Amino acid sequence: MYLNLCFLYSVISKLLDPQSAAIVGASPKPGTVGYVLLENLATRFKGRAYPVNPKYDVVELWGRKIKFYKSLLEVEDDIDVAVIATPAPTVPKILEEAGQKGIKAAVVISSGFAEAGNVELENWVKAVAKQYGIRLLGPNCIGVYNAYTNFDTQFLPVERAGRPPPGPIALISQSGAVATAIMDWAARRRLGMGFVVNYGNKADVTEVELLEAFAEDERVKVITMYMEGLKYPGEAKRLLDTVRRIAPKKPIVVYKAGRGSTAAQRAVRSHTAAMAGTYEMYHGLFKQAGAIEASSVREMFDMAKALATQPTPRGPRVLVVTDSGGMGVQAVDALEALGLEVPEVPESIAKELKRELLPFAAVSNPIDVTGSATDEHYKIVLDMLLPTAFFDMALVVTLMQVPGLTKNLAEYIIGAKKYGKPIVAVNFGGSELVQKFEEALEDSGVPTYPTPERAAKALWALYRYSQVRRRL
Structure with missing residues (x-):
C-alpha cells in the first residue's frame, strides 16, 4: 500500500507541482482564455512554459520574444504537464500527441463534454488518456493553482481574481467558479492557501487521488473540500475509506452543496455531470469517516484556519x-x-x-x-x-x-x-x-x-x- 501511494503521489505531482508545462491553445490575444493561461505560466511560473498554437511563430509579449510551437511533438524538451484549452472536439487528438511525446499528465480546461451531454466525446478522451497512461484532470475545469511555484491554470486575470499567498491550506473543489471566488476572497484576507485544485467532470483524477496526494505533502496542514456530488458507482466507499485513513493524520473539512431539493440536484447534474444524492448519505459518510463538515464555504475556512494553526x-x-x-x-x-x-x-x-x-x-x-x-x-x-x-x-x-x-x-x-x-x-x-x-x-x-x-x-x-x- 505504501509503495502504491508513493507511486500515485509521484504521478499526481506532475499535475500539482510540475517543473515544465505546455499550454496548448496559448494565444497572444488579450481577453482570451489562451492569453491568460500564457501570461500566468510565461511570466510568473517558476518552471518552464511552452506555448503551443500552430497559428503563431514568434510573438513579442511582456517585453520579450515568445516562441510558439506548432504541436506538442515539436517541443524538444521534456514536459511534465500539458494544459489544454482548445475546442472540445480537438482534445482527443491533442492527448494522442501528448502520449506520443511521453507526457504523463494533462489539465483539460476545455468544456463541452459530459456536462453538456457529450458523454461519448468524454469517454473518447478517457480512452486516449488511459491508452497512453496520462493522468487527466478535468475536463471542464480551471485546474491547478500552486502558490509555491505559481503553476496557475486559472484562466481569470489576476486583476479580476486574486491569488492567495502560500500557506498550510489546500482546497479541492468540484466547482471552478467557487474555487476562483474562494481564491479571490482568501487573497484579500491574506489567508495562506498553498494549493487549489478544481477537478471539473473528473473523467480520470478524482477527489480521492487529490486527497491522497495532499496527505503526503508536508506543506499541507489542512485539506478543505467543496463537493457537489459523486459520479460513479463505488465512489462513496472509496471516498469513505480514503478520508478515514487520512483524517487521523490531517484534518479534512468538507462543505457539501446541493443538499437534497430537486432543484439543487438538477443544478449539480447540469454543472459537472455529477449526482447530488441524498444529503443524509453524505452527512453519514463524513461523520463515519472523520471529516469535519461545514455548513457554508465561509465556515469551512473559519474552521480550517484554526485547524491549521492551533493544537x-x-x-x-x-x-x-x-x-x-x-x-x-x-x-x-x-x-x-x-x-x-x-x-x-x-x-x-x-x-x-x-x-x-x-x-x-x-x-x-x-x-x-x-x-x-x-x-x-x-x-x-x-x-x-x-x-x-x-x-x-x-x-x-x-x-x-x-x-x-x-x-x-x-x-x-x-x-x-x-x-x-x-x-x-x-x-x-x-x-x-x-x-x-x-x-x-x-x-x-x-x-x-x-x-x-x-x-x-x-x-x-x-x-x-x-x-x-x-x-x-
Whole structure:
C-alpha cells in the first residue's frame, strides 16, 4: 500500500507541482482564455512554459520574444504537464500527441463534454488518456493553482481574481467558479492557501487521488473540500475509506452543496455531470469517516484556519475573556449551543483575580475585564487560568475601541500560545488600529474572527478533530 501511494503521489505531482508545462491553445490575444493561461505560466511560473498554437511563430509579449510551437511533438524538451484549452472536439487528438511525446499528465480546461451531454466525446478522451497512461484532470475545469511555484491554470486575470499567498491550506473543489471566488476572497484576507485544485467532470483524477496526494505533502496542514456530488458507482466507499485513513493524520473539512431539493440536484447534474444524492448519505459518510463538515464555504475556512494553526484541545472546556459583557454572553450562547463547556472559575482563583482586576470586573467565566480594561488585565487572566487543568482552550474578545487597550495586547495574546492550548480571538471594527491588531494576531498564528459565533465554531472544529483522532 505504501509503495502504491508513493507511486500515485509521484504521478499526481506532475499535475500539482510540475517543473515544465505546455499550454496548448496559448494565444497572444488579450481577453482570451489562451492569453491568460500564457501570461500566468510565461511570466510568473517558476518552471518552464511552452506555448503551443500552430497559428503563431514568434510573438513579442511582456517585453520579450515568445516562441510558439506548432504541436506538442515539436517541443524538444521534456514536459511534465500539458494544459489544454482548445475546442472540445480537438482534445482527443491533442492527448494522442501528448502520449506520443511521453507526457504523463494533462489539465483539460476545455468544456463541452459530459456536462453538456457529450458523454461519448468524454469517454473518447478517457480512452486516449488511459491508452497512453496520462493522468487527466478535468475536463471542464480551471485546474491547478500552486502558490509555491505559481503553476496557475486559472484562466481569470489576476486583476479580476486574486491569488492567495502560500500557506498550510489546500482546497479541492468540484466547482471552478467557487474555487476562483474562494481564491479571490482568501487573497484579500491574506489567508495562506498553498494549493487549489478544481477537478471539473473528473473523467480520470478524482477527489480521492487529490486527497491522497495532499496527505503526503508536508506543506499541507489542512485539506478543505467543496463537493457537489459523486459520479460513479463505488465512489462513496472509496471516498469513505480514503478520508478515514487520512483524517487521523490531517484534518479534512468538507462543505457539501446541493443538499437534497430537486432543484439543487438538477443544478449539480447540469454543472459537472455529477449526482447530488441524498444529503443524509453524505452527512453519514463524513461523520463515519472523520471529516469535519461545514455548513457554508465561509465556515469551512473559519474552521480550517484554526485547524491549521492551533493544537488540538484535551477537552471541551473554554475560557472566555472579554471587555464587553454583551459579547461575552453571545460567546457563551454560541459555545454551549455547540456542546462545548464554559465552566466557572474555581473560587480560590476567582478571589485572586478579584485582587488583580478592576473592582467591577466579572470573574466567573466569561471573565469580563470591562470597558476600562488595559492590556495587562488580559495578560493576568490568560497567565493565571490557561496553565491550569480547568480550561482546555480560550476565546478572547478584544474590542479595541476601549481606550485602555493598545497594540501591545496582541503580544500578550500571542505569548499565551506557550501554554499549548488553542486560542482564538474576536476582533470587530474597521479602524486602522483594529486592522493592524488583527494582522499581528493572524501573522503569529492566532486566528481572528469578527463574531463570537464564528470563533466558537472554530473551537468546536478543534474539539471535534481531537475526538476524531482519538476514535480513529
